[in-house]
Amino acid sequence: MRKMFFAFALLLAKFSLAQTQYPFQNTSLSFEARVNDLVSRLTLEEKVAQMLNAAPAIPRLGIPAYDWWNEVLHGVARTPYHVTVYPQAIAMAATFDTASIKLMATYSADEGRAIFNKSNGEGKAGQRYVGLTYWTPNINIFRDPRWGRGQETYGEDPFLTGTMGAAFVRGLQGDDPKYLKAAACAKHYAVHSGPEPTRHVDNVSPSDYDLWNTYLPAFRQLVTKANVAGVMCAYNAFKTQPCCGSDQLMIDILRNQWKFSGYVTSDCGAIDDFFERHKTHPDAESSAADAVFHGTDVECGNRTYKALVQAVKDGKISEKQIDVSVKRLFTIRFRLGMFDPSSMVKYAQTPESFLESAEHKAHSLKMARQSIVLLKNENSTLPLKKTIKKIVVLGPNADNAIAVLGNYNGTPSTIVTALQGIKDKLGSGAQVVYEKAVNFTNDTLLQYANISNQYSWQGQKGFSAEYFNNRELKGEPVAKRIEPSVEHDWQEGQIVVDTLKALNFSARYSTDFTATETGDITFELDADDGYRFLIDSKEVLNAWTRNRWGARTYKLNTEKGKVYRLVVEYYQAEGKAAVHLRAGQFAKTDFTALANRVKDADAIVFVGGISPQLEGEEMRVDYPGFNGGDRTSIMLPTVQTELLKALKQTGKPVVFVLMTGSAVAMPWEAENVPAIVNAWYGGQSAGTAIADVLFGDYNPSGRLPVTFYKSDSDLPDFKDYSMNNRTYRYFKGQALYGFGYGLSYTSFQYDNLKLPAKISKTMNVGVRVANTGNRDGEEVVQLYVSGQAKNAPLRALKGFQRMFLKKGESKTVSFALTTDDLSLLDDKGKAKLFSGRVIISVGGSQPDAATVKSKKTVQGFIQL
The missing domain is CATH 2.60.40.10 (Immunoglobulins)
Incomplete structure (x- = not known):
């Protein structure tokens, strides 16, 4: 036994010696000394590779691979694991509670650490969305309610944005004097808030007054007071220079005036824009060199920075300048404890049990409650009585699990929609009747039919599914099986089948559909990224170039007994993955008939508004009132107003629960609907929070972080970045509901x-x-x-x-x-x-x- 002990001790000593053969591995040295030593040992090619968001491993030095790209907007996003999802950022701003948002960020960092530790233990180091560098918070000023990404911000006010953003950063990064719990990143620097369709080519030139008094204060606070670890530079150009290559923003202000010593990442593909869209640079080499010269240390996109090796050789940038960026990057990784024994880093002990812990879920519910804004409550319509016998719940968001999660979100184990929250609140003591009634922008709904018994493949019910480890359906499939239906949702990196992960994969679903009658049937294909739909080898739907959510339909004229070959081809690139094939018949909602059906209810709750299915980042959505992720009108879609008019005619109490990530103009509703509740995109427990407010178990206390204007005519041109007549600070008109507004059940x-x-x-x-x-x-x-x-x-x-x-x-x-x-x-x-x-x-x-x-x-x- 004694001999075994000495043998083990000798082996451990040799291992320790191997681990500390270089000074950068010596934990007794300062981070600066260790980083300097490490970078001095790298070749030019190795240095440049570390400046890509997907930084490869350096085996000869024991440096693991690392992907800088991760998101934690309102809970850890896009991870393959189940996590706690908090209310969307704009909803958290409506809480006006710095303690709540700091605790939310603390809990999110805990879950991020648990994911990082778990992923490393499973050999997944270097994969996207499992790292500790989070490209959050979004502290752009929500200057115009048409911007689809405004939901990711803390609203229109610089003081509120800076204060909430700083609290978030402090919670996320932790309070350890040596190590960061996680690394926050202030984005998008700077003067960036739409329009989405033109963000890669726009040049904005606000006045210096607006720059300093509106667009920069939040960034200044996070950099100079909250010590944010990172900054992301934006796509657009600023005063003719791309933001990531701006003399004023990047050198004069960020590095020289504010003395920022952290790292800067480009937005994803922003360096490509230098020469491909802004046309300010002739090629990739000069673009990459100029971005690095201006202090952009990481390129998200893994493309243009590869030209840096040649740029150094051609004398366009020095290797010494490359060293500056690489040292900043490794400093962050050292501060995160990635090169120290886990016993030295308290955060490295965070267990998997932190994911969706009871405390985290309770806090998500708390913030959902705090965020709800009571906009109107005529004659004390609310709260409703729990002794109610019949309640009717209607609307496109009533049972919409997508809407409550917002965008840049993770996936929780359980989601509570408004409908489910009301059902849970009332239990078996009341009749809860639900109809969707309308879509967001029209009154013609696809009435889904259960036709699963009409799908078959070679004698088996369902679809033949083939999965490929590339986007192009090339080569042999890595997996085949029979699927009962095409109904799939995955987070990026989640296992699709066998070992295939949801990242840059494709699939083909084939079946024979046998018509049971002569007539017609409508197929609806709803998918993220790209898809094709073929019937008898004829392509009837093609969205192969799509890169965001979108559903399309095709009507098939059928003959009874005829067999039709259906093929769905799908690919996923980045982000969430989803593909759904459904079928049924379209039917137009008769509002008069609907009102007659529900007039015996004790109360009617309409859950409408808009959705992250319509507003968000660079989306290919073109429904009436929406374009490219933005809105062309802030008016509540007309079809929803028309339905509310019909419901008012019942004479029963009507409650309008609004879900939105931005301001909605609703002058008729403000005048005629007795109770209006703004519930935003409330996170995984949104429905519980809504029910708590509707039935008086929580007294609403949220306040608007944006101005709710009366109409589109109140808004200046979307592309005009002047603050004149924008936001409550400069708007000279009369708002429908002002910034900071919100009612209570008390006074x-x-x-x-x-x-x-x-x-x-x-x-x-x-x-x-x-x-x-x-x-x-x-x-x-x-x-x-x-x-x-x-x-x-x-x-x-x-x-x-x-x-x-x-x-x-x-x-x-x-x-x-x-x-x-x-x-x-x-x-x-x-x-x-x-x-x-x-x-x-x-x-x-x-x-x-x-x-x-x-x-x-x-x-x-x-x-x-």
């Missing part, structure tokens, strides 16, 4: 405003808030500043606190107001104090004459 009043007697760098503002209603509830106390200066905003949020008050209770709230809060930034980014009288308003929403008169806002002034 709050304000008094005893205390302002500083003299000006100092930090000043205290105090106010007393009282719950004057008959329910406990939460209030979001908001502080606004209005100063007199050229181009000054009408008012600007400079403080907010969420607080809980029991009925009859009052508390004093304090805000720390700084001289920066009483200033504007000049064209060089320097703060200039207001002069004269500055109005300070504190209340439950933006100040106006009505809120001041009703004591829902108190005002005073500071003389500068």
Whole structure:
């Protein structure tokens, strides 16, 4: 036994010596010394390869492969494992709760660490969407509600965006003095907010005033105060230079003024845009060299940066400049503990049990509740009574599990839709009737038919499925089997069949369909990425070049007893994968008949709005009111208004539950529907939260992080990046529902405003808030500043606190107001104090004459 012990000790000593044969492996040295040593040992080719998002392994030095690309917008996204999905970012902004978003980011980083550790243990190191560098948060200003990616942001206000974004970064990156729990990345730097279809060619040139006072403050806060690890530069050009090659943004401001020492990644394909779309550079070599010169360390896309080797040889960039970027990248990896024993890195101990833990799921539900905004509640229509006997639930989002997850999302084990939440709330004590009634933009629905017994392949029921490990259906399939149907959803990297993963794969589904009658049947093919549909070798649907969600239909005229050969071909590229083939008959909804069917209900809940199936990143969607992921109109689709008009005629209480990632103009609804609830895209427990609000188990307390305008005519040109007449800070019209607005089932009043007697760098503002209603509830106390200066905003949020008050209770709230809060930034980014009288308003929403008169806002002034 003694001999065995010494033999093991000798073996361990040899192993340890092998692991520390280079200084970069010596954990007693500083990260800087270790990084310098490692980079000094790399060849030029190895250095350049490390600047791709998919960085390959370097076996001779024991450097593992690593993919920098991962997402954690509202929970870990696109991972093959089940994770907790929180409300969409815009919904989290509606909570106005920095503690909640910080905890959400902490929990998400825990799950990310669990995935990283699990993946490494399973030999999956280097795969996409399992790393610890997350390209989140999106802190672009949601300047125009037509932008489909605005749902990924924290809204239209720089102060709210910066404050929520900083809390997210601190939660995600952790508080360890040596190691990062995860690495956050502020995107998209800078001045980027649509339109989606032209983002690769647009050149934006806002005024320096707008640049410093609107587009940069959140980035400044995350870089200089929250110590964000990374920054992503945007697709568009800024003042004629691509953002990733901008002198002003990348060198002057980010590196020189803000002293940013972290890493910068391009948006995916943005360096290709230099020479292919912006036409500012002649070729890949010069584009890559210029991007690196401007401090872009990683290229997402793995293409153009390969030309850096030749660029060095041609003298377009020095190897020393390459070293700067490579050192930044390895510094991040060292700070994440990737080159140290797991015993030294506390986060490396995070177990798989953290995935979808009870605490995480409970917090997702909490944030879903906090995010819901009560927009209207005429005659106390809400809350509904739980003793209700019959309730009718209608609408395209009522049972839509896709909508509640938003975009850039993971997949939870369980999703609760609005319909399910209401059913769970009422149990067997009430009749819950559901009809979809309408699609988002039309009233003609495909009534799905169960025709599974009409599909067969060589004597077996179902479809012959062939799976290929490439996008082109080339070669021999890696797997074959009989599938009962074509109904599939996968996360990227998830196992499709056998060992085939959902990434750059293709599939062919074949069956013989036997018609049971003469007439017609409509097939609907709904898929991500690309697909073809063939009937008897004739191509009837082709979306092989699609790269986002989309469903298409084809009507087949049938003869009874005839057999038709159906073939679905599908490929998946990146992101989520899905393919669905369904069949049935189209039927137009008769609103009058529907109203007659439901008029005996005690209440009607219509769950409508829009969906991430319609708004999002560079989507090929062209339904009325939508284009390329953006919206061409902010009006609620007409078909939904027409249905609500018919429902109102029943005389029964109608509740409109709106799901959206952006502002929706709904003037008729605001005037005529008694209760309107904005539920956003509420995450995995959205339906539970909605039911809790509808039936009074949670008192709504969300506030709008964006302005809800009355109509399209309120909006300037989408491509105009001037802030003139945009957002609550500069909009001169009357909003339908303003930024910061939200109702409660109780009431709050304000008094005893205390302002500083003299000006100092930090000043205290105090106010007393009282719950004057008959329910406990939460209030979001908001502080606004209005100063007199050229181009000054009408008012600007400079403080907010969420607080809980029991009925009859009052508390004093304090805000720390700084001289920066009483200033504007000049064209060089320097703060200039207001002069004269500055109005300070504190209340439950933006100040106006009505809120001041009703004591829902108190005002005073500071003389500068």
